[in-house]
Amino acid sequence: MSPKFKNPRAKHNFQGRTCSITGVGSYVPAKILTNADLEKMVETSDEWIVSRTGIKERRLAAADEFTSDMATKAAGNAMKMAGITADQIDLIIVATITPDMPFPNTACLVQRKIEAKRAAAFDVEAACSGFIYALEIGQQFIMSRTYDTVLVIGAEKLSSITDWTDRNTCVLFGDGAGAAILQNRPNSHGLLTAVMGADGDKADLLFMPGGGSRCPATVDSVNARQHFLRMEGKETFKNAVQAMYQAAQEALRRCELDITRIKCIIPHQANRRIIDAVAERLGATAEQLFINLDRYGNTSAASVAIALDEAVASGKIQRGDLIMMVVFGAGLTWGAAVIEW
Numbered sequence: 001m002s003p004k005f006k007n008p009r010a011k012h013n014f015q016g017r018t019c020s021i022t023g024v025g026s027y028v029p030a031k032i033l034t035n036a037d038l039e040k041m042v043e044t045s046d047e048w049i050v051s052r053t054g055i056k057e058r059r060l061a062a063a064d065e066f067t068s069d070m071a072t073k074a075a076g077n078a079m080k081m082a083g084i085t086a087d088q089i090d091l092i093i094v095a096t097i098t099p100d101m102p103f104p105n106t107a108c109l110v111q112r113k114i115e116a117k118r119a120a121a122f123d124v125e126a127a128c129s130g131f132i133y134a135l136e137i138g139q140q141f142i143m144s145r146t147y148d149t150v151l152v153i154g155a156e157k158l159s160s161i162t163d164w165t166d167r168n169t170c171v172l173f174g175d176g177a178g179a180a181i182l183q184n185r186p187n188s189h190g191l192l193t194a195v196m197g198a199d200g201d202k203a204d205l206l207f208m209p210g211g212g213s214r215c216p217a218t219v220d221s222v223n224a225r226q227h228f229l230r231m232e233g234k235e236t237f238k239n240a241v242q243a244m245y246q247a248a249q250e251a252l253r254r255c256e257l258d259i260t261r262i263k264c265i266i267p268h269q270a271n272r273r274i275i276d277a278v279a280e281r282l283g284a285t286a287e288q289l290f291i292n293l294d295r296y297g298n299t300s301a302a303s304v305a306i307a308l309d310e311a312v313a314s315g316k317i318q319r320g321d322l323i324m325m326v327v328f329g330a331g332l333t334w335g336a337a338v339i340e341w
C-alpha cells in the first residue's frame with residue numbers, strides 16, 4: 001500500500017489491519033407509490049414534490065413485511081457478494097428508527113432469520129445518520145481484532161411512522177434496506193475515516209413524540225397522532241446543508257484529500273436541493289454525485305446503504321476508487337466517511 005493521501009488510522013499501529021467493505025447488498029419493496037398517487041391522498045402536486053425535493057416515487061413495504069424482513073434480504077445480497085456464509089458473521093449491527101418492535105432489537109431478528117448463530121447483535125439509532133454510525137462502530141471491532149466479519153445494515157419501514165394526512169412530511173419518505181459486510185482486506189486502506197457528530201439542542205426539529213417512556217401509547221396519544229414523525233422542514237434543511245458540508249470537509253481534511261480526488265460522493269438522499277447545496281459548497285461536480293432519491297425518497301438509515309449498493313452495481317465505483325458518504329438526520333446527527341473502495 002502506498003497512499004497518495006493520509007490514512008488517519010495508520011498512527012494507531014494496527015499492524016497492517018484495515019477494515020474494508022467486502023460486500024454490499026440492498027432490497028426495496030415491490031410496491032411503488034408515485035407522486036400521482038400522493039395527489040389523491042393529500043393536497044399536493046407532482047410539480048411541487050419534484051421541484052422542492054427531486055422525489056418522483058418511493059417504495060412501500062407490504063403490511064406483513066417488516067424492517068427485519070427487508071434487512072434480511074439486503075444482508076443476503078451483501079453476503080453473496082462477499083462470498084461468506086452466515087456462520088462466519090461475528091456481529092450484526094442494524095441502524096434503524098423503525099425497529100420491528102421496541103425490543104428485542106431488530107439485529108436479533110435478522111440473526112434468527114439468517115441463522116448467524118455465532119453473531120452478537122444490536123441496533124444503532126442515529127436516524128438518517130445511522131448507517132455511517134454503524135459502519136464506524138463495526139470498523140472498531142475489525143481494527144481491534146475483536147471480530148473478523150461484521151454485518152452492518154441500514155433498514156427502515158418509515159411508512160409505519162409516516163402521517164399520511166400531513167403533506168409536509170408524507171411526500172418525503174420511503175421504505176428499504178441496504179447492507180455491508182466489513183472485513184480486513186489486505187492491500188486496501190478500506191474505511192479511512194468516519195466523522196460523527198450530534199447536536200441534541202436541536203432534537204425538536206425532527207422527532208416522533210409517542211411510543212417511548214415520555215409518551216407511551218394510549219388511546220389519547222394515538223388520537224393525537226403522537227406516533228408519527230414530525231419535522232420542521234425549513235430549519236432541518238438549513239442545518240442539513242451546514243452539517244453535511246462541515247462533516248465532509250472534516251473527513252477530507254483528515255485524509256489530506258482534495259474533493260477532486262473523490263470518485264463518487266454518496267450523500268443522504270433526503271432532498272435534491274440539499275444535495276446540490278452541499279455539492280456546490282464542496283466544489284463537487286454533478287458527475288461525482290450518486291443520486292437515487294427520485295426513485296426511493298428518503299429511506300433514513302437505509303438511504304446511503306442502498307445508494308452505495310446501486311453505485312457499485314452500476315459500475316460507478318471500482319475497486320481502488322476513493323468514495324465519500326455524507327449523511328444527516330434527526331438528533332440532530334451527522335456524519336461522513338471516506339473509503340478506499
Ligand code: ACO
Pocket residue numbers: 043044045048049052053127128129167168169171206232233234235236237240270271274298300328329330
Ligand atoms: N405539497 C404542496 N405544498 C406543500 C407540501 C406538499 N407536499 N408540503 C408543504 N407545502 C407547502 C407548505 O405548506 C408551504 O405553504 P405556505 O407557504 O402556504 O405555508 C409551502 O409549501 C412552502 O413550504 P416550505 O416548508 O417553505 O417548503 P420548503 O421549500 O422548505 O420545502 C421540505 C419543504 C421539502 C420539507 C424541505 O424543507 C426539506 O426537505 N427539509 C429537510 C428534510 C430533511 O432533509 N430531513 C432529513 C432528515 S430525515 C430523518 O432523519 C428521518
